[in-house]
Amino acid sequence: MAGAQPDGEAVPDDGSLPLAALDGVGSVALSAYLHVPFCTSRCGYCDFNTYTPSELGGLTIDDHLVATHREIDLAARVLGDEALTLSTVFVGGGTPSLLTAAQFGELLDHLRSSFGLAGDAEVTTEANPESTTPALLDGLLEVGVNRLSLGMQSARPHVLAVLDRKHTPGRALEVVDQARTAGFDDISLDLIMGTPGESIDDWRASLDQALSVEPDHLSCYSLIVEEGTRLAARIRRGEVVWPSDDDHADKYLLTEQVLTDAGFVNYEVSNWARPRDGHPHRSRHNLAYWQGHHWWGFGPGAHSHVGGVRWWNHKHPRRYGAALAEGRTPGAGREVLDDEQRRVERVLLELRLADGLPLSVLTETERERVGDPADRGLAVVSDDRLVLTLRGRLLADAVIRDLLD
Incomplete structure:
Protein backbone atom coordinates (compact mmCIF):
# COMPACT_ATOMS: atom_id res chain seq x y z
CA MET A 1 0.00 0.00 0.00
CA GLN A 291 12.11 25.16 -9.64
CA GLY A 292 8.76 25.69 -7.93
CA HIS A 293 6.57 26.21 -11.00
CA HIS A 294 2.81 25.62 -11.03
CA TRP A 295 1.47 22.16 -11.79
CA TRP A 296 -1.86 20.39 -11.57
CA GLY A 297 -1.80 16.69 -10.79
CA PHE A 298 -4.75 14.80 -12.26
CA GLY A 299 -5.73 11.40 -10.89
CA PRO A 300 -6.07 9.53 -7.60
CA GLY A 301 -3.42 10.50 -5.06
CA ALA A 302 -1.92 13.13 -7.38
CA HIS A 303 -0.41 16.27 -5.83
CA SER A 304 -0.69 19.80 -7.21
CA HIS A 305 0.86 23.20 -6.53
CA VAL A 306 -0.42 26.57 -7.68
CA GLY A 307 0.55 29.93 -6.23
CA GLY A 308 1.78 28.61 -2.90
CA VAL A 309 -1.20 26.28 -2.41
CA ARG A 310 -0.41 22.58 -2.37
CA TRP A 311 -3.14 19.94 -2.39
CA TRP A 312 -3.55 16.21 -2.92
CA ASN A 313 -6.35 14.03 -4.24
CA HIS A 314 -8.09 11.10 -2.60
CA LYS A 315 -5.91 8.06 -3.11
CA HIS A 316 -8.33 5.32 -4.03
CA PRO A 317 -9.66 5.50 -7.61
CA ARG A 318 -13.22 4.77 -6.46
CA ARG A 319 -13.32 7.62 -3.97
CA TYR A 320 -11.56 9.91 -6.43
CA GLY A 321 -14.05 9.13 -9.19
CA ALA A 322 -17.09 9.32 -6.90
CA ALA A 323 -16.25 12.88 -5.82
CA LEU A 324 -15.95 14.07 -9.41
CA ALA A 325 -19.15 12.26 -10.41
CA GLU A 326 -20.94 14.26 -7.73
CA GLY A 327 -19.50 17.54 -9.04
CA ARG A 328 -17.06 17.92 -6.15
CA THR A 329 -13.29 18.30 -6.04
CA PRO A 330 -11.37 15.06 -5.53
CA GLY A 331 -9.02 16.98 -3.24
CA ALA A 332 -8.46 15.25 0.12
CA GLY A 333 -6.55 18.09 1.78
CA ARG A 334 -4.37 21.11 1.15
CA GLU A 335 -1.77 23.45 2.62
CA VAL A 336 -1.51 27.18 2.04
CA LEU A 337 2.21 27.87 2.34
CA ASP A 338 3.46 31.06 3.91
CA ASP A 339 6.51 32.94 2.60
CA GLU A 340 8.90 31.17 4.96
CA GLN A 341 7.66 27.71 3.99
CA ARG A 342 8.05 28.56 0.32
CA ARG A 343 11.57 29.85 0.96
CA VAL A 344 12.57 26.65 2.78
CA GLU A 345 11.17 24.59 -0.08
CA ARG A 346 13.35 26.54 -2.50
CA VAL A 347 16.40 25.59 -0.44
CA LEU A 348 15.35 21.93 -0.27
CA LEU A 349 14.76 21.66 -4.01
CA GLU A 350 17.11 24.07 -5.75
CA LEU A 351 20.24 23.04 -3.88
CA ARG A 352 19.83 19.60 -5.52
CA LEU A 353 20.26 21.22 -8.95
CA ALA A 354 23.63 21.61 -10.65
CA ASP A 355 22.88 25.33 -11.05
CA GLY A 356 22.71 25.58 -7.26
CA LEU A 357 20.83 27.98 -5.02
CA PRO A 358 21.06 31.80 -5.07
CA LEU A 359 22.63 32.97 -1.80
CA SER A 360 19.93 35.64 -1.66
CA VAL A 361 17.39 32.90 -0.78
CA LEU A 362 19.21 32.21 2.48
CA THR A 363 18.72 34.15 5.70
CA GLU A 364 21.61 36.10 7.18
CA THR A 365 22.38 33.35 9.69
CA GLU A 366 22.17 30.68 7.00
CA ARG A 367 24.63 32.61 4.83
CA GLU A 368 27.00 32.64 7.79
CA ARG A 369 26.90 28.83 7.80
CA VAL A 370 27.81 28.50 4.12
CA GLY A 371 31.50 28.43 5.02
CA ASP A 372 31.14 25.08 6.81
CA PRO A 373 30.09 22.91 3.82
CA ALA A 374 32.51 24.89 1.65
CA ASP A 375 35.43 24.21 4.02
CA ARG A 376 34.50 20.51 4.10
CA GLY A 377 34.52 20.29 0.32
CA LEU A 378 30.76 19.70 0.10
CA ALA A 379 29.85 22.92 -1.70
CA VAL A 380 31.32 25.90 -3.50
CA VAL A 381 30.13 29.47 -3.97
CA SER A 382 30.07 30.54 -7.60
CA ASP A 383 28.44 33.68 -9.01
CA ASP A 384 26.58 34.24 -5.72
CA ARG A 385 25.14 30.73 -5.82
CA LEU A 386 25.75 27.80 -3.50
CA VAL A 387 26.51 24.68 -5.55
CA LEU A 388 27.02 21.16 -4.20
CA THR A 389 30.21 19.35 -5.14
CA LEU A 390 30.22 15.65 -6.05
CA ARG A 391 30.91 14.80 -2.40
CA GLY A 392 28.17 17.21 -1.40
CA ARG A 393 25.66 15.42 -3.61
CA LEU A 394 26.29 12.25 -1.61
CA LEU A 395 25.38 14.15 1.56
CA ALA A 396 22.80 16.56 0.13
CA ASP A 397 20.16 15.98 2.81
CA ALA A 398 22.69 16.51 5.62
CA VAL A 399 24.08 19.67 4.00
CA ILE A 400 20.58 21.13 3.71
CA ARG A 401 19.67 20.14 7.26
CA ASP A 402 22.80 21.79 8.71
CA LEU A 403 22.31 24.91 6.60
CA LEU A 404 18.70 25.77 7.43
CA ASP A 405 17.71 27.81 10.50
Whole structure:
Protein backbone atom coordinates (compact mmCIF):
# COMPACT_ATOMS: atom_id res chain seq x y z
CA MET A 1 0.00 0.00 0.00
CA ALA A 2 1.16 3.57 -0.67
CA GLY A 3 2.22 5.72 2.26
CA ALA A 4 -0.17 7.86 4.26
CA GLN A 5 -1.16 11.26 2.94
CA PRO A 6 -0.16 14.42 4.83
CA ASP A 7 -2.49 16.27 7.15
CA GLY A 8 -4.04 19.46 5.84
CA GLU A 9 -7.06 21.70 5.74
CA ALA A 10 -10.19 20.83 3.78
CA VAL A 11 -10.37 21.65 0.08
CA PRO A 12 -13.48 23.68 -0.90
CA ASP A 13 -16.04 21.48 -2.68
CA ASP A 14 -15.64 23.46 -5.89
CA GLY A 15 -11.84 23.18 -5.72
CA SER A 16 -11.44 26.97 -5.70
CA LEU A 17 -8.11 28.57 -4.78
CA PRO A 18 -7.45 31.73 -2.74
CA LEU A 19 -7.35 34.85 -4.89
CA ALA A 20 -3.75 35.44 -3.85
CA ALA A 21 -2.77 32.09 -5.37
CA LEU A 22 -4.46 32.91 -8.66
CA ASP A 23 -2.73 36.29 -8.88
CA GLY A 24 0.53 34.64 -9.93
CA VAL A 25 -0.81 31.94 -12.23
CA GLY A 26 -0.24 33.84 -15.45
CA SER A 27 3.41 34.66 -14.70
CA VAL A 28 4.83 31.16 -14.07
CA ALA A 29 4.88 28.14 -16.37
CA LEU A 30 2.10 25.60 -15.87
CA SER A 31 2.58 21.82 -16.07
CA ALA A 32 0.21 18.87 -15.93
CA TYR A 33 0.78 15.46 -14.39
CA LEU A 34 -1.68 12.67 -15.18
CA HIS A 35 -1.60 9.65 -12.89
CA VAL A 36 -2.54 6.21 -14.23
CA PRO A 37 -2.95 4.05 -11.10
CA PHE A 38 -3.12 0.62 -12.79
CA CYS A 39 -0.55 -2.19 -12.74
CA THR A 40 -0.92 -5.82 -13.76
CA SER A 41 1.15 -6.81 -10.70
CA ARG A 42 2.82 -5.00 -7.81
CA CYS A 43 6.62 -4.80 -7.59
CA GLY A 44 8.02 -5.76 -4.19
CA TYR A 45 9.63 -2.36 -3.56
CA CYS A 46 6.73 -0.23 -4.82
CA ASP A 47 5.07 2.26 -2.47
CA PHE A 48 3.36 4.25 -5.23
CA ASN A 49 -0.39 4.80 -5.38
CA THR A 50 -1.08 1.92 -7.76
CA TYR A 51 -3.60 -0.91 -7.86
CA THR A 52 -3.81 -4.35 -9.44
CA PRO A 53 -7.15 -5.55 -10.90
CA SER A 54 -8.01 -7.56 -7.78
CA GLU A 55 -7.76 -4.41 -5.67
CA LEU A 56 -10.22 -2.38 -7.75
CA GLY A 57 -13.43 -4.42 -7.52
CA GLY A 58 -14.25 -4.14 -11.20
CA LEU A 59 -13.20 -0.51 -11.73
CA THR A 60 -11.81 -0.21 -15.26
CA ILE A 61 -9.37 2.03 -17.06
CA ASP A 62 -12.34 3.55 -18.92
CA ASP A 63 -13.97 4.42 -15.57
CA HIS A 64 -10.75 6.08 -14.45
CA LEU A 65 -10.44 8.10 -17.64
CA VAL A 66 -13.99 9.43 -17.28
CA ALA A 67 -12.99 10.77 -13.86
CA THR A 68 -9.73 12.24 -15.19
CA HIS A 69 -11.58 14.13 -17.93
CA ARG A 70 -13.93 15.51 -15.27
CA GLU A 71 -10.95 16.75 -13.28
CA ILE A 72 -9.54 18.48 -16.36
CA ASP A 73 -12.85 20.36 -16.64
CA LEU A 74 -12.63 21.22 -12.93
CA ALA A 75 -9.08 22.56 -13.32
CA ALA A 76 -10.12 24.73 -16.25
CA ARG A 77 -12.92 26.25 -14.15
CA VAL A 78 -10.64 26.87 -11.15
CA LEU A 79 -7.75 28.40 -13.08
CA GLY A 80 -9.94 30.28 -15.53
CA ASP A 81 -8.43 32.60 -18.09
CA GLU A 82 -5.38 33.28 -15.92
CA ALA A 83 -3.63 30.01 -16.75
CA LEU A 84 -0.81 29.92 -19.26
CA THR A 85 -0.66 27.21 -21.87
CA LEU A 86 0.89 24.01 -20.61
CA SER A 87 4.67 23.87 -21.04
CA THR A 88 5.02 20.22 -19.99
CA VAL A 89 2.75 17.19 -19.61
CA PHE A 90 3.83 13.99 -17.86
CA VAL A 91 1.81 10.77 -17.78
CA GLY A 92 2.99 8.56 -14.94
CA GLY A 93 1.86 5.67 -12.81
CA GLY A 94 1.35 2.92 -12.33
CA THR A 95 1.65 1.72 -15.91
CA PRO A 96 0.56 4.36 -18.44
CA SER A 97 1.45 2.01 -21.30
CA LEU A 98 -1.68 0.03 -20.41
CA LEU A 99 -3.62 2.87 -22.09
CA THR A 100 -4.18 2.85 -25.83
CA ALA A 101 -2.75 5.56 -28.04
CA ALA A 102 -6.31 6.76 -28.68
CA GLN A 103 -6.86 7.23 -24.94
CA PHE A 104 -3.62 9.22 -24.70
CA GLY A 105 -4.82 11.32 -27.61
CA GLU A 106 -8.18 12.05 -25.96
CA LEU A 107 -6.45 13.23 -22.78
CA LEU A 108 -4.02 15.46 -24.69
CA ASP A 109 -6.81 16.88 -26.86
CA HIS A 110 -8.79 17.74 -23.72
CA LEU A 111 -5.78 19.46 -22.13
CA ARG A 112 -5.12 21.30 -25.37
CA SER A 113 -8.70 22.55 -25.67
CA SER A 114 -8.88 23.51 -21.97
CA PHE A 115 -5.50 25.19 -21.55
CA GLY A 116 -3.54 25.03 -24.77
CA LEU A 117 -0.19 23.31 -25.29
CA ALA A 118 2.90 25.38 -25.99
CA GLY A 119 4.36 24.80 -29.42
CA ASP A 120 7.49 23.30 -27.88
CA ALA A 121 5.68 21.51 -25.04
CA GLU A 122 7.45 18.48 -23.61
CA VAL A 123 4.94 15.62 -23.48
CA THR A 124 6.31 12.57 -21.65
CA THR A 125 4.88 9.21 -20.79
CA GLU A 126 6.36 6.57 -18.58
CA ALA A 127 6.21 3.10 -20.08
CA ASN A 128 6.75 -0.43 -18.86
CA PRO A 129 8.92 -2.49 -21.24
CA GLU A 130 6.62 -5.52 -21.26
CA SER A 131 3.48 -3.53 -22.18
CA THR A 132 5.07 -1.30 -24.84
CA THR A 133 4.77 -2.38 -28.48
CA PRO A 134 5.88 -0.85 -31.78
CA ALA A 135 2.23 -0.13 -32.60
CA LEU A 136 1.75 1.74 -29.33
CA LEU A 137 4.94 3.75 -29.92
CA ASP A 138 3.76 4.77 -33.40
CA GLY A 139 0.41 5.77 -31.96
CA LEU A 140 1.93 7.80 -29.12
CA LEU A 141 3.98 9.88 -31.54
CA GLU A 142 0.93 10.42 -33.72
CA VAL A 143 -1.17 11.86 -30.86
CA GLY A 144 1.60 14.18 -29.62
CA VAL A 145 3.72 12.31 -27.06
CA ASN A 146 7.33 13.31 -27.80
CA ARG A 147 9.33 11.95 -24.86
CA LEU A 148 9.51 8.39 -23.53
CA SER A 149 10.61 7.38 -20.03
CA LEU A 150 11.25 3.63 -19.69
CA GLY A 151 11.64 1.71 -16.45
CA MET A 152 14.72 -0.47 -16.98
CA GLN A 153 15.85 -0.68 -13.31
CA SER A 154 18.65 -3.24 -13.87
CA ALA A 155 20.37 -5.39 -16.47
CA ARG A 156 20.82 -8.30 -14.06
CA PRO A 157 18.10 -10.99 -13.76
CA HIS A 158 18.70 -11.64 -10.05
CA VAL A 159 18.37 -7.93 -9.28
CA LEU A 160 15.10 -7.67 -11.23
CA ALA A 161 13.88 -10.73 -9.33
CA VAL A 162 14.50 -9.07 -5.95
CA LEU A 163 12.57 -6.03 -7.21
CA ASP A 164 9.76 -8.28 -8.50
CA ARG A 165 10.09 -6.78 -11.96
CA LYS A 166 8.46 -8.99 -14.59
CA HIS A 167 10.40 -7.96 -17.71
CA THR A 168 13.63 -9.58 -18.89
CA PRO A 169 16.87 -7.58 -18.63
CA GLY A 170 17.07 -6.88 -22.36
CA ARG A 171 13.45 -5.90 -22.94
CA ALA A 172 13.90 -2.20 -22.08
CA LEU A 173 16.80 -2.01 -24.54
CA GLU A 174 14.65 -3.56 -27.27
CA VAL A 175 11.97 -0.94 -26.63
CA VAL A 176 14.53 1.87 -26.94
CA ASP A 177 15.49 0.56 -30.40
CA GLN A 178 11.81 0.28 -31.34
CA ALA A 179 11.17 3.83 -30.12
CA ARG A 180 14.06 5.16 -32.22
CA THR A 181 12.65 3.37 -35.25
CA ALA A 182 9.25 4.91 -34.56
CA GLY A 183 10.80 8.39 -34.44
CA PHE A 184 11.31 9.26 -30.77
CA ASP A 185 14.35 11.48 -30.31
CA ASP A 186 14.04 12.05 -26.56
CA ILE A 187 14.27 8.82 -24.55
CA SER A 188 15.03 8.37 -20.85
CA LEU A 189 15.85 5.22 -18.89
CA ASP A 190 15.27 4.75 -15.15
CA LEU A 191 17.77 2.67 -13.18
CA ILE A 192 17.73 1.72 -9.49
CA MET A 193 20.99 1.31 -7.58
CA GLY A 194 21.45 -0.39 -4.22
CA THR A 195 19.10 -3.37 -4.52
CA PRO A 196 19.92 -6.13 -2.01
CA GLY A 197 22.23 -8.62 -3.70
CA GLU A 198 23.45 -6.17 -6.34
CA SER A 199 27.26 -6.03 -6.59
CA ILE A 200 29.27 -3.09 -7.90
CA ASP A 201 29.90 -5.16 -11.05
CA ASP A 202 26.16 -5.70 -11.43
CA TRP A 203 25.60 -1.96 -11.26
CA ARG A 204 28.39 -1.30 -13.76
CA ALA A 205 26.80 -3.81 -16.12
CA SER A 206 23.45 -2.01 -15.84
CA LEU A 207 25.06 1.33 -16.68
CA ASP A 208 26.96 -0.17 -19.62
CA GLN A 209 23.85 -1.88 -20.99
CA ALA A 210 21.83 1.31 -20.69
CA LEU A 211 24.51 3.31 -22.49
CA SER A 212 24.70 0.73 -25.27
CA VAL A 213 21.41 1.99 -26.73
CA GLU A 214 22.41 5.67 -26.45
CA PRO A 215 19.55 7.13 -24.39
CA ASP A 216 19.26 10.88 -24.11
CA HIS A 217 18.63 10.91 -20.36
CA LEU A 218 19.23 8.64 -17.38
CA SER A 219 17.64 8.75 -13.94
CA CYS A 220 19.65 6.71 -11.43
CA TYR A 221 17.90 6.48 -8.09
CA SER A 222 19.09 4.87 -4.88
CA LEU A 223 16.55 2.29 -3.78
CA ILE A 224 14.38 3.43 -0.88
CA VAL A 225 12.48 0.68 0.93
CA GLU A 226 9.23 1.83 2.49
CA GLU A 227 7.45 0.09 5.34
CA GLY A 228 4.53 -2.00 4.21
CA THR A 229 6.17 -3.25 1.01
CA ARG A 230 7.07 -6.89 0.38
CA LEU A 231 10.74 -6.00 0.10
CA ALA A 232 10.70 -4.34 3.54
CA ALA A 233 9.24 -7.53 5.00
CA ARG A 234 11.91 -9.65 3.32
CA ILE A 235 14.68 -7.45 4.73
CA ARG A 236 13.12 -7.56 8.18
CA ARG A 237 12.99 -11.39 8.03
CA GLY A 238 16.64 -11.52 6.95
CA GLU A 239 15.87 -13.07 3.55
CA VAL A 240 17.87 -10.35 1.80
CA VAL A 241 20.49 -7.97 3.21
CA TRP A 242 20.19 -4.19 2.91
CA PRO A 243 23.39 -2.70 1.40
CA SER A 244 25.58 -0.35 3.43
CA ASP A 245 25.76 3.42 2.95
CA ASP A 246 29.28 2.90 1.57
CA ASP A 247 27.86 0.55 -1.08
CA HIS A 248 25.37 3.20 -2.20
CA ALA A 249 28.11 5.86 -2.23
CA ASP A 250 30.48 3.70 -4.29
CA LYS A 251 27.76 3.06 -6.86
CA TYR A 252 26.87 6.75 -7.05
CA LEU A 253 30.51 7.73 -7.63
CA LEU A 254 30.81 5.05 -10.32
CA THR A 255 27.65 6.41 -11.95
CA GLU A 256 29.10 9.90 -12.15
CA GLN A 257 32.35 8.61 -13.61
CA VAL A 258 30.78 6.32 -16.21
CA LEU A 259 28.11 8.78 -17.34
CA THR A 260 30.47 11.75 -17.48
CA ASP A 261 32.88 9.72 -19.62
CA ALA A 262 29.93 8.94 -21.92
CA GLY A 263 29.15 12.63 -22.42
CA PHE A 264 26.32 12.97 -19.90
CA VAL A 265 25.99 15.98 -17.60
CA ASN A 266 24.52 15.77 -14.11
CA TYR A 267 21.86 18.47 -13.66
CA GLU A 268 20.11 17.17 -10.52
CA VAL A 269 21.44 14.82 -7.87
CA SER A 270 19.88 11.71 -9.46
CA ASN A 271 19.55 12.81 -13.09
CA TRP A 272 21.93 13.02 -16.04
CA ALA A 273 21.31 14.23 -19.59
CA ARG A 274 23.36 13.99 -22.78
CA PRO A 275 23.26 17.28 -24.71
CA ARG A 276 23.15 16.76 -28.47
CA ASP A 277 21.64 18.31 -31.58
CA GLY A 278 21.29 21.59 -29.69
CA HIS A 279 18.94 19.97 -27.14
CA PRO A 280 19.96 19.65 -23.46
CA HIS A 281 17.58 16.65 -23.03
CA ARG A 282 16.95 17.50 -19.39
CA SER A 283 13.49 16.63 -18.08
CA ARG A 284 11.72 19.97 -18.27
CA HIS A 285 8.76 18.53 -16.36
CA ASN A 286 10.89 17.48 -13.38
CA LEU A 287 12.67 20.82 -13.48
CA ALA A 288 9.26 22.45 -13.10
CA TYR A 289 8.92 20.68 -9.73
CA TRP A 290 12.42 21.51 -8.57
CA GLN A 291 12.11 25.16 -9.64
CA GLY A 292 8.76 25.69 -7.93
CA HIS A 293 6.57 26.21 -11.00
CA HIS A 294 2.81 25.62 -11.03
CA TRP A 295 1.47 22.16 -11.79
CA TRP A 296 -1.86 20.39 -11.57
CA GLY A 297 -1.80 16.69 -10.79
CA PHE A 298 -4.75 14.80 -12.26
CA GLY A 299 -5.73 11.40 -10.89
CA PRO A 300 -6.07 9.53 -7.60
CA GLY A 301 -3.42 10.50 -5.06
CA ALA A 302 -1.92 13.13 -7.38
CA HIS A 303 -0.41 16.27 -5.83
CA SER A 304 -0.69 19.80 -7.21
CA HIS A 305 0.86 23.20 -6.53
CA VAL A 306 -0.42 26.57 -7.68
CA GLY A 307 0.55 29.93 -6.23
CA GLY A 308 1.78 28.61 -2.90
CA VAL A 309 -1.20 26.28 -2.41
CA ARG A 310 -0.41 22.58 -2.37
CA TRP A 311 -3.14 19.94 -2.39
CA TRP A 312 -3.55 16.21 -2.92
CA ASN A 313 -6.35 14.03 -4.24
CA HIS A 314 -8.09 11.10 -2.60
CA LYS A 315 -5.91 8.06 -3.11
CA HIS A 316 -8.33 5.32 -4.03
CA PRO A 317 -9.66 5.50 -7.61
CA ARG A 318 -13.22 4.77 -6.46
CA ARG A 319 -13.32 7.62 -3.97
CA TYR A 320 -11.56 9.91 -6.43
CA GLY A 321 -14.05 9.13 -9.19
CA ALA A 322 -17.09 9.32 -6.90
CA ALA A 323 -16.25 12.88 -5.82
CA LEU A 324 -15.95 14.07 -9.41
CA ALA A 325 -19.15 12.26 -10.41
CA GLU A 326 -20.94 14.26 -7.73
CA GLY A 327 -19.50 17.54 -9.04
CA ARG A 328 -17.06 17.92 -6.15
CA THR A 329 -13.29 18.30 -6.04
CA PRO A 330 -11.37 15.06 -5.53
CA GLY A 331 -9.02 16.98 -3.24
CA ALA A 332 -8.46 15.25 0.12
CA GLY A 333 -6.55 18.09 1.78
CA ARG A 334 -4.37 21.11 1.15
CA GLU A 335 -1.77 23.45 2.62
CA VAL A 336 -1.51 27.18 2.04
CA LEU A 337 2.21 27.87 2.34
CA ASP A 338 3.46 31.06 3.91
CA ASP A 339 6.51 32.94 2.60
CA GLU A 340 8.90 31.17 4.96
CA GLN A 341 7.66 27.71 3.99
CA ARG A 342 8.05 28.56 0.32
CA ARG A 343 11.57 29.85 0.96
CA VAL A 344 12.57 26.65 2.78
CA GLU A 345 11.17 24.59 -0.08
CA ARG A 346 13.35 26.54 -2.50
CA VAL A 347 16.40 25.59 -0.44
CA LEU A 348 15.35 21.93 -0.27
CA LEU A 349 14.76 21.66 -4.01
CA GLU A 350 17.11 24.07 -5.75
CA LEU A 351 20.24 23.04 -3.88
CA ARG A 352 19.83 19.60 -5.52
CA LEU A 353 20.26 21.22 -8.95
CA ALA A 354 23.63 21.61 -10.65
CA ASP A 355 22.88 25.33 -11.05
CA GLY A 356 22.71 25.58 -7.26
CA LEU A 357 20.83 27.98 -5.02
CA PRO A 358 21.06 31.80 -5.07
CA LEU A 359 22.63 32.97 -1.80
CA SER A 360 19.93 35.64 -1.66
CA VAL A 361 17.39 32.90 -0.78
CA LEU A 362 19.21 32.21 2.48
CA THR A 363 18.72 34.15 5.70
CA GLU A 364 21.61 36.10 7.18
CA THR A 365 22.38 33.35 9.69
CA GLU A 366 22.17 30.68 7.00
CA ARG A 367 24.63 32.61 4.83
CA GLU A 368 27.00 32.64 7.79
CA ARG A 369 26.90 28.83 7.80
CA VAL A 370 27.81 28.50 4.12
CA GLY A 371 31.50 28.43 5.02
CA ASP A 372 31.14 25.08 6.81
CA PRO A 373 30.09 22.91 3.82
CA ALA A 374 32.51 24.89 1.65
CA ASP A 375 35.43 24.21 4.02
CA ARG A 376 34.50 20.51 4.10
CA GLY A 377 34.52 20.29 0.32
CA LEU A 378 30.76 19.70 0.10
CA ALA A 379 29.85 22.92 -1.70
CA VAL A 380 31.32 25.90 -3.50
CA VAL A 381 30.13 29.47 -3.97
CA SER A 382 30.07 30.54 -7.60
CA ASP A 383 28.44 33.68 -9.01
CA ASP A 384 26.58 34.24 -5.72
CA ARG A 385 25.14 30.73 -5.82
CA LEU A 386 25.75 27.80 -3.50
CA VAL A 387 26.51 24.68 -5.55
CA LEU A 388 27.02 21.16 -4.20
CA THR A 389 30.21 19.35 -5.14
CA LEU A 390 30.22 15.65 -6.05
CA ARG A 391 30.91 14.80 -2.40
CA GLY A 392 28.17 17.21 -1.40
CA ARG A 393 25.66 15.42 -3.61
CA LEU A 394 26.29 12.25 -1.61
CA LEU A 395 25.38 14.15 1.56
CA ALA A 396 22.80 16.56 0.13
CA ASP A 397 20.16 15.98 2.81
CA ALA A 398 22.69 16.51 5.62
CA VAL A 399 24.08 19.67 4.00
CA ILE A 400 20.58 21.13 3.71
CA ARG A 401 19.67 20.14 7.26
CA ASP A 402 22.80 21.79 8.71
CA LEU A 403 22.31 24.91 6.60
CA LEU A 404 18.70 25.77 7.43
CA ASP A 405 17.71 27.81 10.50
